[in-house]
Amino acid sequence: MTQPPHGRNPFSPRTPAAGALAAEAPAAETPAAEAPDALPAYYAALSGGPVCAICGAYPAVEATLRSHVGLVLLMSTHKEKSVRCRDCGLAAFRDAQEQTLKKGWWSAWSLVVGPLVLVTNLRVRDRALKLDAPRPGAPRPPLSAGRPLHRRPWAATLVVVPLLLVAMLLTVVLSSSDADGGDTRGISEAVVGDCLRNFGTESAPRVSPVDCADPEADYTLLVRLDGATSAEGCPSVAVATYAYPGPQPFVLCMIESGGVMFTPGMSP
Numbered sequence: 001m002t003q004p005p006h007g008r009n010p011f012s013p014r015t016p017a018a019g020a021l022a023a024e025a026p027a028a029e030t031p032a033a034e035a036p037d038a039l040p041a042y043y044a045a046l047s048g049g050p051v052c053a054i055c056g057a058y059p060a061v062e063a064t065l066r067s068h069v070g071l072v073l074l075m076s077t078h079k080e081k082s083v084r085c086r087d088c089g090l091a092a093f094r095d096a097q098e099q100t101l102k103k104g105w106w107s108a109w110s111l112v113v114g115p116l117v118l119v120t121n122l123r124v125r126d127r128a129l130k131l132d133a134p135r136p137g138a139p140r141p142p143l144s145a146g147r148p149l150h151r152r153p154w155a156a157t158l159v160v161v162p163l164l165l166v167a168m169l170l171t172v173v174l175s176s177s178d179a180d181g182g183d184t185r186g187i188s189e190a191v192v193g194d195c196l197r198n199f200g201t202e203s204a205p206r207v208s209p210v211d212c213a214d215p216e217a218d219y220t221l222l223v224r225l226d227g228a229t230s231a232e233g234c235p236s237v238a239v240a241t242y243a244y245p246g247p248q249p250f251v252l253c254m255i256e257s258g259g260v261m262f263t264p265g266m267s268p
Helices: 018-024 035-042 086-103 110-129 153-179 184-188
Strands: 061-071 074-084 195-198 207-210 219-226 240-244 250-256
Touching: 061 086, 061 110, 074 086, 074 110, 086 110, 184 207, 184 240
Parallel strands: none
Antiparallel strands: 061 074, 195 207, 195 219, 219 250, 240 250
């Protein structure tokens, strides 16, 4: 196929008439007889179809790409509607996705808007990939799509940062669970001799059974008063009590972990 003069696009409003191309083209590079027919021959098969706004190649399709940036308290979404060939469309898609992936998370609303923008752009990529390769002989070479997004150096942060956020969330949830005193069904089944950990305060203990080898164990269960609602029946050696006011109330009388256990032969 005859190559058209570089930079000439018959669909550009600044493109001169076909006869003027021959007058402007340097005689040493483009023969006068060939220049007027080069671009018309290239675009002859279009029948009025669109051409890429970036390189002038065909086939091309019109599509809208978006990119999003979070600005802590604000956010910004950029929209660009253009006609692109397959290669230029894929390059523009990757640039828009990279912009959103890097900067589209830094505000509260961006956590919602950013993913929506990424998903919306996927439809543009699919439309571009359905096109045939740009026909040779376009006024300008198509853009290079560059590396796929997952192979770019910054892509590792897209895995590391979410993992750190999940780890932080799990830490908060587990800490909250500990602060709530663990499993109350476990404490309802506690028996004399069990080791207990205090998840509350000394004045208002909230305890849960733990392994006696656990260094976090605070108390040993000395006496259990089933049906009681107050600690009046606890031995005087008890250093802490726990009253469980459920449908079957009970009171736990505890000594410090590792202390001497009360037996029937000992005075309370």
